[in-house]
Amino acid sequence: MATQLLDRSVDTQLTTGLTIANVGGDTATYNFATMPGNLPKKYGNTVYIWQTPTSSVPRNAKPLNHNPVRVDQPDGSDVFSSLQIGNLPYLIAYAVGDSVSRVCSTAFIPASGKDFSYVSPGVSRVGIGSTSQTFQYQLPQGMLPGEDGDWAGLWEGQDTGVLYDKDVKPKRHLQVKSEKHTDQETFTDVVLERGTEYIIGYFKGGFSSSDPDRRGLACSVSWTQEA
Template identity: 30%
Template sequence: MTTAEADVRAIEIGTTVAYAYEISAQAEGGTLLEISWRGVPNRNPSKSGDFVAIWQNSGSVPWGTKPESSQSVTNSTPDGDLPFSGLSMANLPYVAAYSVGSDATNYYNVAAVIPIAVGGTPGTPQTTTVGVAYVGATSLAVAYTTPIGVDPKTFGHTVVLAHSDTFIPGTTEVIATVKTTDNPNDVVGFTGVRMIVGQTYTVAYLAGSAPANVAATVTFLVVPA
């Protein structure tokens, strides 16, 4: 075994803490739908232009098309809820999405999606997530997932690394950035980044290019193998 090989195998991931947008829906009668969400800490939705949108569609967001309705999120904290009225849930399926940014043309900043079947029954949420796949002495691989139909590369999504125990948009210093691929679920790698034993790092998935577009984070401690 070479010295380089020994160094790579001498470290691994310790404690991890992950955050992602959790979205849920509840029908109230046949025409009103409550959309609720729990967000990523340290975000201020009112400043980043967050909004919730709903389409009359089945299973997934029809990307690039105008929704039936949308509402701005005015909260200064990441969690909240909004009602959508005037729907026809007894006869039609819908899909709702939470956007961590103001792109109301292509909806490229969407972080989480929930389909609502005919009758108002919510389906399985489609959430953007990020996690650590591998840590080496000078490299890091991270895995991500996104909602159905997302093309992260075309949508301009990025993944950033910070030497920090949290990610605060506009405050936390980013030490490295990698571009996503055109696969909705994939693994991307950071190279030339020193992973120091005993130090804490945070990876943030940005559903866009700005720190305010953070859709998911994972914080981890580097420990001896």
């Protein structure tokens, strides 16, 4: 059976978001909204900032500063200070872990101090075969999924809570081996049953063939199988 394109309007997508709430002469206040069930403090979530001219994550450059997330609820805010807003450009990045390799969402502040731009992670279904499910992922430029140990899993059900629960094993999971910040991957040897709910979770880092790390959940897509 050939791969079929899908009606993605029936899908529910969730992501990790980062937005700029306010900028002053030397400060930048940001808001974050992460995945339901995330415990940012417990899981070591960290926000980084670089002084850099582009929105690509400068993963090999030392960050100007970083803020460990201090709350164990999915949403929150914090501030970076001692900046030169209006003179220099900055990139703020949210990591679902305690290393730059787990960055999944970014907010770019141009030197003008306005017209911010954002990139959030995303995963979406692309096509289905008789025993396969293809999906596309998106990350900020500069991220290297293969090197970072990214992975994705496929579960029955639409409750994002299962994505953090190590006792609920996925039907399939795979290592993302591409080094592109956006690309496609395919779950194979899997049959999706009509009328059944499914969810795909994309994780920044932590791949293991037997027991992958669930703490780096960046985004998800869920749906009810139609055919």
